[in-house]
Amino acid sequence: MSNLSTSANTGNPRNKTALKPGRSLMDWIKLTNSSTDLSGTGNRLRDISPNELAQHNSKNDAWLAIRGMVYNVTSYFEFHPGGEEELLRGVGIDATDLFDEVHKWVNYESMLKKCLVGRLKADSMLPPVKRAQSKVIVGKGFPAPPPPTLSISTPSIGVVTTDWMQNSTSVTVVLYTRQKGLDAHRVSTSIDGKLFRIRIYSDDWSRCYDYQIHLAEVVESSCKVTVSLTTGKVELVLRKIQTALHWQKLGDLEDVSQGFQPLSQASPFFRQATLTRKLRVNHNVFLFTLTFPTGQDFYVPVGWHVQLKLSLEDGSELIRSYTPVVSDLSSCKTTDCPSKTEASTSLQFLIKIYPAGPFTSALDRLAEGNSSIEVSDSTGNFLESQLESKNVVAIAAGTGITPLVRIAIDTLRNNRRVMLLFFNRTQEDIIWKEEFRELELKYPEKFKVWHVLSEPDEEWLGLRGRINNSILATTILGGDCPDDGSNFACVCGPSDFTLETLR
Template identity: 35%
Template sequence: MPRCCGASLVSAADGNGSPQSLGLQIQDGNPQNKTALAPGHSLMDWIRLGNSGVDLTGVGGVPQVVTLSELANHNKQTDAWIAIRGVVFNVTRYMDFHPGGVDELMRGVGKDATKLFDNVHSWVNYQSILQKCIVGRLSLQKAVDENSSNSSNVNMDWQQTSNSITLFYQGVRDYPGIYYRLQRLSDSKIIFRLTFEKHIIINEIELIADVEWPPIYKRDFETMQVDFTFTKKLKDIWKSQGNHTLSQESITNKRTYREYEIVSNTPLCNLVHFLVLRAKDFLEIIPVGRHIEVKMNIMGMEISRSYTPVPSCLHPEDMAPNYKPDCICLMIKRYPNGALSPSITKLQPGQTLIMSNGLGAFVTESFDRYPVIHMLAGGTGLTAMLGIIQRALGRRNVKLINLLNFNKDEDNMFYVSQLDKVSSEKKFKVTHILSQAGDKWEGRRGTVSDKLLKELIGECSPEGCIFTCGPKGFMLSAKKCIQTLGWKSHQMYDFDD
């Protein structure tokens, strides 16, 4: 049974840039083995150092997969790596900031220190304190090969406060695109389904007491850890997590369908609508770049189309109306003579729609080695890019996200202000390009061409990759121009619009 955080938690401080604003917590009372720190080495000083731009990872911010033997080589005070729950941190610069002193921290250096950490101070929010020190993931390949249990592909752990319980899941091999689905059977019984390439791990948990639904989930795009935090209905410190059973089943190609209720339907422009949908007692985290199938009965005929789910927002100020963590968001363009889109875009809150599970084979992690990401989006092809943008914004090794957003005219543009707001980020750049712009348009004009792409993307670079999505003619022209500029097939991925 995993060790829990059984201490009562209180806020460490208040104010902007404070430990409180970073979500840091300390134990209620006097921590054991606390050492007097030298001037200039307080928690606030550490936060300032992390925000100064100094590379605390020691690897240039490029996520690594670290073996146990490699971890063991970094076991000196001047070169100190430590692993906690499958994540490797470079704590070399943190040595003099550690409240327990250098010697205490050195006990865990060069090894997997999860048990040691939990035994000494499991209440500490190390993820926030060491967020700028992440080297990458700990590879447990050897241990996995020797362990044939159903849970060998994933680390599962938990911690709690008096208000909440958090369940952690992290693949221990280099499994890309792990797919999470949660189903609530009761207020205390939850089923987690983790889908890998060839099998599904099923973790059925019966908690000690009731929790609220839905949980808040957080994905770390560097370590691939996913956290699910449930609010307890009654404040209390549990003596244990509860009971859980593990099983495994093979992957099938069978599609499953659920009824989703429309939560909100917001027009983004004259033709494009933003829909927020929710299924009862169900949460599905669809991997970036995958799609779902939507079905409706239109005049006695079953009509279906595929759509790519999009993030609830790219900027916190633009959160989708009435969105909750168990919702799925879609952007759908209404075609006046379309078989399905006019009916979907007319749906009002409370009405329902049938949707499938996530489909497709795109694995975004296979492009993580590229620090420069170019994207060519034609019309609603933008929807396939939004998840990639959100993910890239959360990855430290990405230097540039370059979006070329092509549309016919101003009436066909959508999500423009949201993209422009995010473009204030130093590493995100968006260029809006219209082929039939009106006289008042002050932006770029044109279509996909060798000249335009050479200017805005450039010739082939080993640091870059290119994603394209749009109408068929757009895709063919884009691919031809990209190849003319010397880009290789392994650097390119074409989504179907």
């Protein structure tokens, strides 16, 4: 998803290079939609070590990593608008920082999805942990993480100190983050048997602290979290299964961050989920509901996404990124994600099934009750504060509507306006057409949607064509959307659609 402001553009200047004929963005999209194996691995994902990544460091054999994922960009050199030399700067290394410096707004996951090789190994993105020395003892002897290693490129980040205490019925883990502005939404926990994992996001969501321990004893699957907004003290209360049992130690540390680290460098973590519902939305889009076992407590911020991982029968894994939506659009009751009841914690996803797509075709074959799917912690860079006191102007194409669903509901719930320009190919492709119509009826002064079809039938009375100035002039620029700085514009869809809209 790309977002725009109605004020003047800012950002890093970019130097574009003249491309050869046949090397335009549209030519690249055609190539990615072909059967060509751009990853060079047969589209089978695997873990990549830093040493292996470093070996692919030339124009004829070029891999790079962005946010923990490794891509083979060998085929992309002649298509890169910034020139070959600029792209060469990032090959063989983790190029996340370089990418963010120049064009953080680009939807690289879509543009390079056919180039995906696999994941950068987790232990290459975290400081080494000496597990043999990570024994937890009672009270004040609870070891703090090792002090951060300072470098020119890595700012000094305060160490998170830890402690624990117990009584006859519970154990309390305390983390002193010294991060002001934290709340319970920023604390993610997982209890799986004796394995207890904690992730704490910073106040601006850009960094996180990870802590994982193998507890000395089994606890109940619920965890009570208390956070101090002023000091950043986080208390996590675990209920003992064997009450009155005095623990000699909290457990053995598995992994621990040196402090708050950039989210892009954090080790990926996946939770097991069960497909509990599959509901048809149109001819090729389904609403999937994934439900988590007790002991999984986390939050997906508005505008953020997660990764879904499928394990295949041959032992290989497939991973794709998706943005959760709310299950009941028209009610506009909540933007909570995941949705929670006393009995379950669930995420909902609108996913288009591609018969030739390895991931979606495998997902489509899963029956309700299947538990071979895993869901990562959330990731993204969108801040809900960007929506404060703003009306939303949303432009979407196809399943690009998914990141905008919660943004629209959040805006309406805060008594602001939403204008949606929604592009699809045919009437049968429109997602949640009736639900959006119900929103218009419920909020006649605050919600407006225009549907535009590129391949309509003769009966279609609405707008026709692709994104262009004429359509913009008759819809979102037609006078109902004053350019007074009160609007937040966001665009989401296929790469060619997004780039054409941004022009």
